[in-house]
Amino acid sequence: MKNQRLKAVALSTVLSAGALMGSVAQADQTLDAILKVGQTKTTVAQESQKRIDRLAQETDDLVQQFKHQNRLIADLRMYNSQLEKQVAAQTQVLQELEGSVDQVTVIERQIQPLIVRMLDGLEQFVKLDKPFRLSERNERLEMLRANQDRADISVSEKFRQVLEAYKIESEYGRFLDTYNDTLSIDGQDREVSVLQVGRLALIYQTSDANTAGVWDATQNQWVSLDGSYRTAILKGFRIARKQVSLDTIVVPVQAPEAAR
Structure with a gap:
């Protein structure tokens, strides 16, 4: 009888331990499921936050682009206004x-x-x-x-x-000048030097300095000069050629006609 009770107690204990172990295993499974659900919720929350952050950034970018476009539009309006004024x-x-x-x-x-x-x-x-x-x-x-x-x-x-x-x-009419020319003198072409005293006098002298003449506007021709003008004429040529300093010279000047 005693042995039978011991067996019964042992069996009961084994059954209780088995039931307890089954409950613990079930609890572990439930806990794992709960943890998985929590982790899933956390992951979903993180993904949602990322989407929210991304949408917020995109929204901010769009706002900035909108502001930038508004500034461009304002600048273009100002530019067009200025162009209209220029046109x-x-x-x-x-x-x-x-x-x-x-x-x-x-x-x-x-x-x-x-x-x-x-x-x-x-x-x-x-x-x-x-x-x-x-x-x-x-x-x-x-x-x-x-x-x-x-x-x-x-x-x-x-x-x-x-x-x-x-x-x-x-x-x-304001200069003393000299140049070479060919003039018809006594029916012959002669190479001469011409002394132009402004428009006061126009004098020629042959290369040998032996013959000289002056233009006579009244007769519209050249007339001969006597030897008394030779020194003055030579001096005039030297002044015109800048061989000597400016000085007073005596030249034959046609007197104006007396007033009637």
């Missing part, structure tokens, strides 16, 4: 230029006949003036005449050239 100003300038072109056209039509009259007057002046540097002066007149028919020279340039010719003619 308006340029349009005004073009209108003024068109008016100026019309005025220039009218002025050119008026200047062209004036140039021709000025050339006619200059040519007549050279013919009536003392015959100094005639080749040079006549060539200048021929060049100016030829330029009037050239389309590649503007009217303003043609006018400037004529004014320059007038200036050169004016300067002739």
